[in-house]
Amino acid sequence: MKKYILLIMGLLTVAGFAFSQNPIIRDQFSADPAARVFNGKIYLFPSHDIPTPPEKNLRENWFCMEDYHAFSSENLVNWIDHGVIVRQNKVAWVDSTSYSMWAPDCVERNGKYYFYFPANKKTDGTNERRGFGIGVAVADKPEGPYNAQIEPIEGINGIDPNILIDKNGQAYIYWSMGNIFVAKLKENMLELASEPQIISNLPANGLKEGPFVFERNGIYYLTFPHVENKTERLEYAMGDNPMGPFKMTGVIMDESPTGCWTNHHSMVEFKDQWYLFYHHNDYSPDFDKNRSVRIDSLFFNEDGTIQKVMPTLRGVGLTKASDKIQIDRYSAISDKGAKVDFNNPENTFEGWKSVLSGKGTSIQYNTVGFNKKYKKVQIKAASDLGGTIEIRLDKVDGPVVAEVNIPAATNWKTIDSKISQIKPGNHHLFVVLKNKNPVEIDWIRFTD
Numbered sequence: 001m002k003k004y005i006l007l008i009m010g011l012l013t014v015a016g017f018a019f020s021q022n023p024i025i026r027d028q029f030s031a032d033p034a035a036r037v038f039n040g041k042i043y044l045f046p047s048h049d050i051p052t053p054p055e056k057n058l059r060e061n062w063f064c065m066e067d068y069h070a071f072s073s074e075n076l077v078n079w080i081d082h083g084v085i086v087r088q089n090k091v092a093w094v095d096s097t098s099y100s101m102w103a104p105d106c107v108e109r110n111g112k113y114y115f116y117f118p119a120n121k122k123t124d125g126t127n128e129r130r131g132f133g134i135g136v137a138v139a140d141k142p143e144g145p146y147n148a149q150i151e152p153i154e155g156i157n158g159i160d161p162n163i164l165i166d167k168n169g170q171a172y173i174y175w176s177m178g179n180i181f182v183a184k185l186k187e188n189m190l191e192l193a194s195e196p197q198i199i200s201n202l203p204a205n206g207l208k209e210g211p212f213v214f215e216r217n218g219i220y221y222l223t224f225p226h227v228e229n230k231t232e233r234l235e236y237a238m239g240d241n242p243m244g245p246f247k248m249t250g251v252i253m254d255e256s257p258t259g260c261w262t263n264h265h266s267m268v269e270f271k272d273q274w275y276l277f278y279h280h281n282d283y284s285p286d287f288d289k290n291r292s293v294r295i296d297s298l299f300f301n302e303d304g305t306i307q308k309v310m311p312t313l314r315g316v317g318l319t320k321a322s323d324k325i326q327i328d329r330y331s332a333i334s335d336k337g338a339k340v341d342f343n344n345p346e347n348t349f350e351g352w353k354s355v356l357s358g359k360g361t362s363i364q365y366n367t368v369g370f371n372k373k374y375k376k377v378q379i380k381a382a383s384d385l386g387g388t389i390e391i392r393l394d395k396v397d398g399p400v401v402a403e404v405n406i407p408a409a410t411n412w413k414t415i416d417s418k419i420s421q422i423k424p425g426n427h428h429l430f431v432v433l434k435n436k437n438p439v440e441i442d443w444i445r446f447t448d
Helices: 002-013
Strands: 031-038 041-049 065-073 079-087 105-109 112-120 132-139 159-165 171-177 179-185 212-216 219-227 232-239 246-253 266-270 273-280 292-298 338-342 352-356 362-370 376-383 387-393 400-406 409-418 425-433 439-447
Touching (some): 031 273, 031 292, 041 105, 079 132, 105 159, 112 159, 132 159, 159 212, 212 266, 219 246, 246 273, 352 362, 352 425, 376 387, 376 400, 387 439, 400 409, 425 439
Antiparallel strands (some): 041 065, 065 079, 105 112, 112 132, 159 171, 212 219, 219 232, 232 246, 266 273, 338 352, 362 425, 376 439, 387 425
């Protein structure tokens, strides 16, 4: 109970911003990200994992989700949390004891924003649940406020809604429940315009869920998580019609190397680059029902097939040299003598630290923007014995721009050190341990 209260207090005191390093939402758990471009910005609509409230009679070791937040960004680096947009106890048809508000989606049509979400329905007077419905909440702005419809969409029993509005204006809704289904939507975006049909030619064995469909260059892509072995990997099929048939084509992202059971995603083009939004259990490595959203770049081959995405900690976007550069979200790290740990295992939202413990070990952080000349580097670090690190540019044996002595101390110190001139532009940073005394680093940044 004490740990739960401390965690909630921590969430309430963190500012509503996150950064381009993975995970991108850094003050709460988030999963199942639906990313959309509205009005020149990226809007993100994830589900929201929470620790199981101790006073609730919920299944242990399972997903617990009671509301949805909306986030937005103009650059994929700084994210604004617009707060809760839909809450289970504010939707008339939802069983608010079920904590089952799973993967959502949101689209715009005719100046209105339609937010689709699954949840368990209230009972009908018996003690038996009625299963999952998919509801719609409507707003005038992507960040809300949203007004939920009194009833879920008639004719759908399932989870993980996804919406495609085709080039001819026809809207389609996809969802999962054992199979993946599709139906047309009416112009009002609130009712089915056709009978649901199962999408065929998909893998017969293993869990399939979380469909996300998009069109590119006349090709329709049906993408979805699939458990072929023990955990989900992201797969896709291609076709020339939004209702199929689709042909299984390949894998977008392999199974989690650390055993996170689920993955769930969306794919979006923003400023001429495609991105894959997905999730992993970064802040909860021992419990994969508390997950966090990530982003990595996505690329296509000339024939339209998708290049497999390798998940990264660095994520995407240009980090300003004046920002606190979290080098623990590294681009590369030495095979031996370097690792990443939580700053505070009791509250993982305090983030990570890099630990260098062997002479010459290094950690690499790519794409830092130096838009002007800086005079100093500031480092938050600790070293029991006192250590020395070098900051090098562009390669591990590149020019040394700073040599920083970390004083012997058991607690964190913020150290300022002069730097040699750095040519304005984008550079990769390498932090290298010069001697053998271990050093822990929280962040670095460049100042005037």
